Structures are given as C-alpha cells and as structure tokens.
Amino acid sequence: MSKAIIGRKQDGYLYCIVLVAVLGGLLFGYDTAVISGAEKGLQAFFLGADDFTYTDMMHGFTSSSALIGCVIGALLSGLVASRWGRKRSLILAGLLFLLSALGSMNPEFLFFTKGKPSYGLLWAFNVYRIIGGMGVGLASAVCPMYIGEVSPSDRRGMMVSWNQFAIIFGQLVVYFVNFLILGSHTNPVIEQRGQGINAVAAGSDPWTIATGWRYMFGSEAIPAAVFTVLICLVPESPRYLAMSGREEQSLRVLSKINGQSKARQILDDIKRSATVRRERLFSYGALCVFVGIMLSVFQQVVGINAVLYYAPRIFGDMGMTDPMFNTVMMGVVNILFTLLAIFTVEKIGRKPLLIAGSLCMGLGAFGVALTFGVDGLQLITMISIMLYSAAFMFSWGPICWVLISEIFPNTIRGAAVAIAVAAQWIFNFIVSSTFVPMFNMHLSGGDNFGHWFTYALYGVMSIVAAVFVWRLVPETKGKTLEEMNNLWKRRAS
Numbered sequence: 001m002s003k004a005i006i007g008r009k010q011d012g013y014l015y016c017i018v019l020v021a022v023l024g025g026l027l028f029g030y031d032t033a034v035i036s037g038a039e040k041g042l043q044a045f046f047l048g049a050d051d052f053t054y055t056d057m058m059h060g061f062t063s064s065s066a067l068i069g070c071v072i073g074a075l076l077s078g079l080v081a082s083r084w085g086r087k088r089s090l091i092l093a094g095l096l097f098l099l100s101a102l103g104s105m106n107p108e109f110l111f112f113t114k115g116k117p118s119y120g121l122l123w124a125f126n127v128y129r130i131i132g133g134m135g136v137g138l139a140s141a142v143c144p145m146y147i148g149e150v151s152p153s154d155r156r157g158m159m160v161s162w163n164q165f166a167i168i169f170g171q172l173v174v175y176f177v178n179f180l181i182l183g184s185h186t187n188p189v190i191e192q193r194g195q196g197i198n199a200v201a202a203g204s205d206p207w208t209i210a211t212g213w214r215y216m217f218g219s220e221a222i223p224a225a226v227f228t229v230l231i232c233l234v235p236e237s238p239r240y241l242a243m244s245g246r247e248e249q250s251l252r253v254l255s256k257i258n259g260q261s262k263a264r265q266i267l268d269d270i271k272r273s274a275t276v277r278r279e280r281l282f283s284y285g286a287l288c289v290f291v292g293i294m295l296s297v298f299q300q301v302v303g304i305n306a307v308l309y310y311a312p313r314i315f316g317d318m319g320m321t322d323p324m325f326n327t328v329m330m331g332v333v334n335i336l337f338t339l340l341a342i343f344t345v346e347k348i349g350r351k352p353l354l355i356a357g358s359l360c361m362g363l364g365a366f367g368v369a370l371t372f373g374v375d376g377l378q379l380i381t382m383i384s385i386m387l388y389s390a391a392f393m394f395s396w397g398p399i400c401w402v403l404i405s406e407i408f409p410n411t412i413r414g415a416a417v418a419i420a421v422a423a424q425w426i427f428n429f430i431v432s433s434t435f436v437p438m439f440n441m442h443l444s445g446g447d448n449f450g451h452w453f454t455y456a457l458y459g460v461m462s463i464v465a466a467v468f469v470w471r472l473v474p475e476t477k478g479k480t481l482e483e484m485n486n487l488w489k490r491r492a493s
Contacts, residue, residue: 013257018151018159022166024143024163028136028140030171033175045117046062047117051119060435070134072130073096073138074141074425077421078416078419081240093134097132100132101221107125144402150238156402157350157477172328181219238250289416300431302458302462307388330385330386330389345399350399354400357394361391363391363459364389439454
C-alpha cells in the first residue's frame with residue numbers, strides 16, 4: 001500500500017474522531033445560546049406568576065443559571081477525566097445535555113401543574129438548566145483536551161479550533177431553529193415599570209409565552225442523543241491510555257493516527273514526560289496556572305457572551321425590525337470569522353491573532369458605546385457590534401481553547417484545565433447575569449448611561465487583554481504537548 005493511501009487513511013481516521021468530538025462543542029454552543037431566542041417568552045411566562053414578582057435580577061439569574069452548572073461541570077472535569085477517562089466523561093456530558101433539554105422543555109414533570117408559573121416551578125426550571133450547564137462544563141474542558149491529545153502537533157491548533165467552529169455553528173443552528181420555531185409568532189413585549197419590575201404588554205402573542213420557549217429548549221434533545229451514541233464509537237485518548245499504563249492500546253491509537261514509526265516516538269515522549277504520573281499543580285511554577293486562568297477570565301470579561309445570549313433583545317432595542325433575523329445574520333458572520341482563525345492559526349500563530357482580535361474588539365465595543373440609541377447612527381451601531389463579534393471569533397473564541405488545551409504540561413493538564421475552565425464559567429456567569437441590570441441602568445439626565453457604560457467597560461477589558469497576551473502568554477505554535485514541560489520549567493527557574 002502506498003504512503004499516500006496510508007496517509008489518507010490516517011487522516012480520515014483522525015478527522016472522524018475529531019468530527020465526533022466536536023459535536024460536544026456544537027452542544028456547548030447550542031445549550032448556551034438557546035436562551036437567546038427563548039428568554040423573552042420565558043420572562044413573560046414567569047411574569048404571570050401570582051405567588052411572587054419576577055424581577056430583572058431574577059431573570060438575569062434564570063437566563064444565566066446554566067452557567068452555575070458550567071462551573072460545577074468544569075471543576076469536576078479534571079477529576080472525572082482523570083478517573084474515568086476523556087471518552088466516558090464525554091458520554092456523561094451527552095446524557096446531561098439530554099436530561100436538561102427534556103426537563104427544561106417540561107419543568108412541570110411530576111411535581112407541578114402544566115402551564116401554571118410559580119416560584120417552585122422557577123426553581124425546577126433552573127435545576128434542569130444547571131444540569132445542562134454541567135454537561136457544558138464537562139464538554140468545554142474535555143472536548144478540546146481530547147482533541148489536543150489525539151492530534152499531531154503540526155495540526156493541533158487547527159483541530160482544536162474546529163471545536164470553536166462547532167460551538168459557533170451550534171449557536172448559529174439554534175438561532176436558526178429558534179427563528180423557525182417562532183415562525184409567524186412574535187416575542188412578547190416587556191414593559192418596564194421601574195426598579196427592576198416589568199409587565200407583559202397587552203396584545204403579546206400568547207403562544208410564545210406558553211409554548212414557544214418550550215420547543216426551543218426541547219430541540220436540543222436531538223443533537224444530544226446523536227452525540228451520546230456517536231461518542232461511544234471513538235477511541236480513548238492515547239495520552240490518557242499511556243498515563244494509565246495501557247501502553248499497547250495507546251500505541252494502537254497513535255499508529256492509526258500517525259503511522260507505526262511516528263507512533264512509537266510519540267509514545268516514548270509521553271512516557272518520558274510522565275515519569276511522575278501526578279504532580280502538584282504548581283510543579284511548573286505559579287505563572288503557568290495563572291496564565292491559563294487569566295486566558296479564561298479575559299475570554300469572558302471582554303463581554304462577548306452578553307451579546308450572544310441577548311442578541312435578539314439588543315437588536316430589538318436598537319430599533320431593528322426583525323431582531324431574530326439580525327441574530328441569524330450575526331451567527332453567519334461569526335462562522336466566517338471562526339473559519340479565518342482555523343485556517344490561519346498554524347501560519348500566523350496564537351499570540352498575533354489574540355492581540356489583533358483584542359484591539360478590534362475594543363474598537364467595536366467603543367463604537368457601540370458611543371452610538372447605541374443615538375438617532376440616525378443605528379447602522380454604525382450595527383457595524384460596531386458585528387466588528388466586535390467577528391473580532392472575538394477569529395481570536396479569543398477559538399484561540400483561547402487552543403491554548404488551554406496545549407499550554408499545560410501532561411502531568412498537571414487535567415487539574416489545570418479544570419481550574420482554568422471553571423474560572424471561565426464563573427466569569428461568564430458574572431458577565432451574563434449582570435448584563436441586563438447593568439444595560440438598563442439610568443442616571444438622572446442620562447437615559448443611555450447603562451448602554452454607554454456597559455460597552456465602554458467591555459472595550460477597556462479588550463485593551464487590557466491585548467496587553468496581557470503581549471506580556472505574558474507564550475507562543476505554542478508547532479510545539480508538542482511534551483515540550484510544554486520544558487517551556488514552563490525554564491520560565492519557573
């Protein structure tokens with residue numbers, strides 16, 4: 001058999017594995033963005049409760065409650081991935097996605113009256129969303145870890161970037177699904193009564209309030225079931241197998257991906273870097289862990305998820321006639337710029353993309369801050385939001401996950417990735433849950449203060465992120481995972 005044919009078989013095997021794994025990323029994007037189309041109907045539904053008052057703060061929490069589960073799932077990911085392996089961790093994530101989708105669609109199951117909002121039902125809904133968030137937290141840590149561990153070093157950045165593409169594609173899919181579910185119906189109009197109190201405007205579509213949001217959440221059950229079945233068919237990570245003492249199994253997987261001779265060399269490198277199976281978290285210095293955590297923090301404090309989760313609301317407040325359509329268009333732009341990162345990350349490198357993206361995000365965020373709500377400047381606001389979002393998609397969106405999957409040495413990767421991803425979800429929750437009350441802030445004589453302040457803050461964070469990357473983040477392009485041990489040892493000495 002010729003080398004070309006063998007090479008194609010190896011590539012085909014690798015691509016099949018990665019394709020299945022990135023479905024976890026698709027579910028990650030689907031689950032976190034499904035709220036964007038459903039949140040107004042959900043808000044209107046719970047505004048109809050007669051045993052409590054559903055405030056802005058409660059809605060901010062409910063819209064972001066899945067992120068609590070994300071933190072829990074991310075914190076557990078290191079333990080689960082180390083004890084159970086990467087593959088079984090992803091199977092568990094798929095089951096959590098499935099349970100959450102069905103429960104969020106019908107939170108009344110067994111304990112509550114169907115269609116009657118109450119304080120108890122609000123908590124039941126949030127529990128199901130937290131369960132889904134645990135699946136997201138697991139998948140967000142383990143998917144890039146698994147892809148990074150199966151991919152050759154010269155293609156690892158591109159392969160892990162496909163996970164971000166899947167996340168954004170999942171968001172685009174759910175934007176489109178929500179758009180189709182809404183159909184000829186309209187989102188309810190929420191009237192502000194002051195001090196965080198709202199009411200549903202007369203004439204709002206009752207179908208959207210009672211049913212539409214249920215179909216949106218329930219639609220996730222289909223991709224969740226497909227992912228859970230397919231992940232059972234992929235092999236375990238060869239690096240996990242080697243670290244667990246199953247060297248023959250590891251060699252078989254490595255051979256199918258890299259060829260026999262290269263596989264033996266990689267296995268020897270893994271064994272040399274893992275002479276001590278478990279090391280203390282700070283064995284390679286505090287800077288290693290600090291950089292990983294701060295990459296996660298900056299990915300969130302630039303504020304992108306506030307735009308992704310509340311896109312229809314933002315476009316509606318801008319005066320756009322069809323906010324759901326504008327949201328779908330933003331999703332298409334996000335896909336195109338994520339592809340830009342995928343095809344340039346191995347050529348340009350990680351640091352240049354992050355720095356350029358940060359600066360462009362700052363420009364876009366400041367553009368929104370200065371023009372939002374100003375008559376005649378809606379087009380500039382729209383362009384600024386698109387620039388802000390597109391810049392994230394070719395930089396912090398995919399590249400942060402690439403770096404988190406490869407920046408840590410083998411012997412601390414599970415624990416370090418878990419901490420970094422947990423920090424990411426903690427700050428995701430902070431940003432997402434504070435967006436609505438912060439955006440709606442008013443000062444005497446300044447009706448647009450909240451709009452201005454929110455995006456100006458995100459712009460400042462984007463500039464600070466660029467400085468952080470320039471000063472502290474190492475370039476990892478072309479380095480093997482085993483070479484990261486030496487890199488951090490040199491920095492710590």
